[in-house]
Amino acid sequence: MNGFETLPAWAALPVAILLIVGGAVILIGALGLLRLPSFYHRIHGPAITVTLGAGCLLLASMLYFTVLQSRLVIHELIISAFILMTAPVVAMLIMRAAVYRDLRAGKRNAGADAGAVYSFPEKE
Amino acid sequence: MTLLLELSVKFAFLCIILAMLCCTIRLLIGPTAHDRVLALDTLWMCAMLLALMLGIRFGDLIYFEAAMMIALLGFVSTIALTKFLMRGEIIE
Numbered sequence: 606m607n608g609f610e611t612l613p614a615w616a617a618l619p620v621a622i623l624l625i626v627g628g629a630v631i632l633i634g635a636l637g638l639l640r641l642p643s644f645y646h647r648i649h650g651p652a653i654t655v656t657l658g659a660g661c662l663l664l665a666s667m668l669y670f671t672v673l674q675s676r677l678v679i680h681e682l683i684i685s686a687f688i689l690m691t692a693p694v695v696a697m698l699i700m701r702a703a704v705y706r707d708l709r710a711g712k713r714n715a716g717a718d719a720g721a722v723y724s725f726p727e728k729e
Numbered sequence: 730m731t732l733l734l735e736l737s738v739k740f741a742f743l744c745i746i747l748a749m750l751c752c753t754i755r756l757l758i759g760p761t762a763h764d765r766v767l768a769l770d771t772l773w774m775c776a777m778l779l780a781l782m783l784g785i786r787f788g789d790l791i792y793f794e795a796a797m798m799i800a801l802l803g804f805v806s807t808i809a810l811t812k813f814l815m816r817g818e819i820i821e
Contacts, residue, residue: 608788621737628744635748651771702814703763
Protein backbone atom coordinates (compact mmCIF):
# COMPACT_ATOMS: atom_id res chain seq x y z
CA MET A 606 0.00 0.00 0.00
CA ASN A 607 1.41 3.33 -1.06
CA GLY A 608 1.45 5.88 1.74
CA PHE A 609 -1.05 4.16 4.03
CA GLU A 610 1.61 3.23 6.60
CA THR A 611 3.08 6.72 6.80
CA LEU A 612 -0.26 8.39 7.52
CA PRO A 613 -0.60 9.26 11.24
CA ALA A 614 -3.55 7.86 13.15
CA TRP A 615 -5.23 11.22 13.80
CA ALA A 616 -5.54 11.72 10.05
CA ALA A 617 -6.31 8.11 9.12
CA LEU A 618 -9.42 7.96 11.30
CA PRO A 619 -11.30 10.93 9.70
CA VAL A 620 -10.23 9.80 6.21
CA ALA A 621 -11.58 6.30 6.87
CA ILE A 622 -14.85 7.65 8.30
CA LEU A 623 -15.32 10.00 5.34
CA LEU A 624 -14.60 7.18 2.87
CA ILE A 625 -17.09 4.83 4.53
CA VAL A 626 -19.84 7.47 4.79
CA GLY A 627 -19.25 8.63 1.21
CA GLY A 628 -19.30 5.11 -0.20
CA ALA A 629 -22.50 4.24 1.68
CA VAL A 630 -24.24 7.41 0.50
CA ILE A 631 -23.18 6.78 -3.10
CA LEU A 632 -24.56 3.25 -2.95
CA ILE A 633 -27.84 4.45 -1.39
CA GLY A 634 -28.31 7.05 -4.13
CA ALA A 635 -27.68 4.54 -6.90
CA LEU A 636 -30.07 2.05 -5.24
CA GLY A 637 -32.68 4.80 -5.25
CA LEU A 638 -32.10 5.25 -8.95
CA LEU A 639 -32.62 1.52 -9.44
CA ARG A 640 -35.54 0.84 -7.12
CA LEU A 641 -37.90 3.85 -7.05
CA PRO A 642 -41.15 3.45 -8.99
CA SER A 643 -41.41 6.38 -11.43
CA PHE A 644 -39.04 8.81 -13.12
CA TYR A 645 -40.12 11.73 -10.95
CA HIS A 646 -39.14 9.69 -7.88
CA ARG A 647 -35.96 8.39 -9.44
CA ILE A 648 -34.50 11.82 -10.15
CA HIS A 649 -34.11 12.36 -6.38
CA GLY A 650 -31.86 9.32 -5.93
CA PRO A 651 -28.67 10.49 -7.70
CA ALA A 652 -28.96 13.95 -6.10
CA ILE A 653 -27.41 12.70 -2.86
CA THR A 654 -24.81 10.72 -4.84
CA VAL A 655 -23.47 13.83 -6.54
CA THR A 656 -23.67 16.15 -3.52
CA LEU A 657 -23.11 14.35 -0.20
CA GLY A 658 -21.32 11.26 -1.52
CA ALA A 659 -18.98 13.09 -3.86
CA GLY A 660 -18.46 15.78 -1.19
CA CYS A 661 -17.36 13.20 1.39
CA LEU A 662 -14.94 11.53 -1.02
CA LEU A 663 -13.48 14.87 -2.18
CA LEU A 664 -13.01 15.94 1.45
CA ALA A 665 -11.31 12.63 2.24
CA SER A 666 -9.00 13.06 -0.75
CA MET A 667 -8.11 16.63 0.30
CA LEU A 668 -7.33 15.55 3.87
CA TYR A 669 -5.34 12.50 2.76
CA PHE A 670 -3.06 14.33 0.34
CA THR A 671 -2.64 17.33 2.65
CA VAL A 672 -1.35 15.14 5.48
CA LEU A 673 0.60 12.81 3.20
CA GLN A 674 2.57 15.56 1.43
CA SER A 675 2.79 17.92 4.46
CA ARG A 676 1.46 20.85 2.44
CA LEU A 677 -1.92 22.25 1.56
CA VAL A 678 -3.37 20.22 -1.34
CA ILE A 679 -6.79 21.60 -2.19
CA HIS A 680 -7.07 21.01 -5.94
CA GLU A 681 -10.21 19.03 -5.19
CA LEU A 682 -12.02 22.27 -4.40
CA ILE A 683 -12.12 22.85 -8.17
CA ILE A 684 -14.09 19.63 -8.70
CA SER A 685 -16.30 20.42 -5.69
CA ALA A 686 -17.18 23.88 -7.02
CA PHE A 687 -17.75 22.50 -10.50
CA ILE A 688 -20.08 19.76 -9.25
CA LEU A 689 -21.99 22.15 -6.98
CA MET A 690 -22.53 24.46 -9.95
CA THR A 691 -23.45 21.86 -12.56
CA ALA A 692 -25.56 19.33 -10.59
CA PRO A 693 -28.65 21.61 -10.32
CA VAL A 694 -28.32 22.63 -13.96
CA VAL A 695 -28.22 19.02 -15.11
CA ALA A 696 -31.12 18.01 -12.84
CA MET A 697 -33.24 20.92 -14.06
CA LEU A 698 -32.52 20.20 -17.73
CA ILE A 699 -33.33 16.48 -17.41
CA MET A 700 -36.50 17.37 -15.48
CA ARG A 701 -37.61 19.87 -18.12
CA ALA A 702 -36.97 17.37 -20.89
CA ALA A 703 -38.96 14.72 -19.01
CA VAL A 704 -41.92 17.01 -18.31
CA TYR A 705 -41.92 18.22 -21.90
CA ARG A 706 -41.83 14.71 -23.30
CA ASP A 707 -44.50 13.39 -20.91
CA LEU A 708 -46.84 16.29 -21.65
CA ARG A 709 -46.32 15.88 -25.38
CA ALA A 710 -46.98 12.14 -25.20
CA GLY A 711 -50.06 12.69 -22.98
CA LYS A 712 -48.93 10.23 -20.30
CA ARG A 713 -51.34 11.03 -17.50
CA ASN A 714 -50.03 8.36 -15.12
CA ALA A 715 -46.38 9.50 -15.30
CA GLY A 716 -46.88 12.28 -12.73
CA ALA A 717 -45.87 15.16 -15.01
CA ASP A 718 -48.82 17.28 -13.80
CA ALA A 719 -48.28 16.66 -10.06
CA GLY A 720 -48.67 19.83 -8.02
CA ALA A 721 -50.90 21.34 -10.72
CA VAL A 722 -48.00 23.37 -12.13
CA TYR A 723 -48.32 21.96 -15.62
CA SER A 724 -51.54 20.86 -17.30
CA PHE A 725 -52.15 18.60 -20.23
CA PRO A 726 -53.13 20.32 -23.47
CA GLU A 727 -56.77 19.88 -24.41
CA LYS A 728 -57.37 17.32 -27.10
CA GLU A 729 -59.82 18.36 -29.70
CA MET B 730 -4.89 2.11 11.76
CA THR B 731 -3.36 1.13 8.43
CA LEU B 732 -5.71 -1.83 8.31
CA LEU B 733 -8.70 0.43 8.93
CA LEU B 734 -7.64 2.72 6.09
CA GLU B 735 -7.15 -0.21 3.70
CA LEU B 736 -10.53 -1.68 4.59
CA SER B 737 -12.32 1.65 4.19
CA VAL B 738 -10.71 2.22 0.77
CA LYS B 739 -11.84 -1.27 -0.28
CA PHE B 740 -15.35 -0.58 1.04
CA ALA B 741 -15.56 2.68 -0.92
CA PHE B 742 -14.37 0.92 -4.10
CA LEU B 743 -16.98 -1.80 -3.62
CA CYS B 744 -19.75 0.74 -3.05
CA ILE B 745 -18.83 2.76 -6.15
CA ILE B 746 -18.67 -0.34 -8.32
CA LEU B 747 -22.05 -1.56 -7.02
CA ALA B 748 -23.47 1.91 -7.68
CA MET B 749 -22.14 1.78 -11.24
CA LEU B 750 -23.79 -1.65 -11.61
CA CYS B 751 -27.15 -0.20 -10.46
CA CYS B 752 -26.78 2.66 -12.95
CA THR B 753 -25.96 0.23 -15.74
CA ILE B 754 -29.04 -1.88 -14.99
CA ARG B 755 -31.21 1.26 -15.02
CA LEU B 756 -29.50 2.32 -18.26
CA LEU B 757 -30.40 -1.00 -19.87
CA ILE B 758 -33.96 -1.47 -18.56
CA GLY B 759 -34.96 2.20 -18.27
CA PRO B 760 -38.48 2.46 -19.65
CA THR B 761 -38.09 5.97 -21.09
CA ALA B 762 -35.30 7.91 -22.74
CA HIS B 763 -34.94 10.42 -19.91
CA ASP B 764 -34.43 7.54 -17.47
CA ARG B 765 -31.48 6.44 -19.56
CA VAL B 766 -30.03 9.94 -19.67
CA LEU B 767 -30.31 10.22 -15.88
CA ALA B 768 -28.63 6.84 -15.43
CA LEU B 769 -25.84 7.84 -17.82
CA ASP B 770 -25.26 11.09 -15.92
CA THR B 771 -24.99 9.18 -12.62
CA LEU B 772 -22.64 6.72 -14.31
CA TRP B 773 -20.35 9.61 -15.36
CA MET B 774 -20.35 10.88 -11.79
CA CYS B 775 -19.51 7.42 -10.40
CA ALA B 776 -16.65 7.10 -12.92
CA MET B 777 -15.31 10.45 -11.71
CA LEU B 778 -15.41 9.24 -8.11
CA LEU B 779 -13.73 5.98 -9.12
CA ALA B 780 -10.82 7.95 -10.64
CA LEU B 781 -10.62 9.95 -7.42
CA MET B 782 -10.53 6.75 -5.35
CA LEU B 783 -7.74 5.37 -7.56
CA GLY B 784 -5.80 8.53 -6.68
CA ILE B 785 -6.22 7.82 -2.96
CA ARG B 786 -5.41 4.13 -3.39
CA PHE B 787 -2.12 4.72 -5.25
CA GLY B 788 -1.25 7.98 -3.49
CA ASP B 789 -0.79 9.84 -6.78
CA LEU B 790 -2.16 13.26 -7.66
CA ILE B 791 -2.21 12.57 -11.41
CA TYR B 792 -5.61 10.86 -11.11
CA PHE B 793 -7.10 14.16 -10.02
CA GLU B 794 -6.75 15.54 -13.56
CA ALA B 795 -8.45 12.46 -14.99
CA ALA B 796 -11.31 12.95 -12.53
CA MET B 797 -11.69 16.59 -13.56
CA MET B 798 -11.74 15.70 -17.25
CA ILE B 799 -14.40 13.03 -16.62
CA ALA B 800 -16.54 15.54 -14.69
CA LEU B 801 -16.29 18.13 -17.48
CA LEU B 802 -17.08 15.65 -20.25
CA GLY B 803 -19.99 14.21 -18.27
CA PHE B 804 -21.57 17.63 -17.86
CA VAL B 805 -21.22 18.50 -21.54
CA SER B 806 -22.55 15.15 -22.76
CA THR B 807 -25.55 15.29 -20.43
CA ILE B 808 -26.37 18.82 -21.60
CA ALA B 809 -26.19 17.65 -25.22
CA LEU B 810 -28.42 14.64 -24.53
CA THR B 811 -31.08 16.67 -22.71
CA LYS B 812 -31.03 19.22 -25.48
CA PHE B 813 -31.58 16.39 -27.93
CA LEU B 814 -34.49 15.08 -25.86
CA MET B 815 -36.11 18.52 -25.73
CA ARG B 816 -35.72 19.59 -29.33
CA GLY B 817 -34.72 16.60 -31.41
CA GLU B 818 -31.50 18.32 -32.46
CA ILE B 819 -28.47 19.61 -30.59
CA ILE B 820 -27.27 22.65 -32.54
CA GLU B 821 -30.13 24.74 -33.84
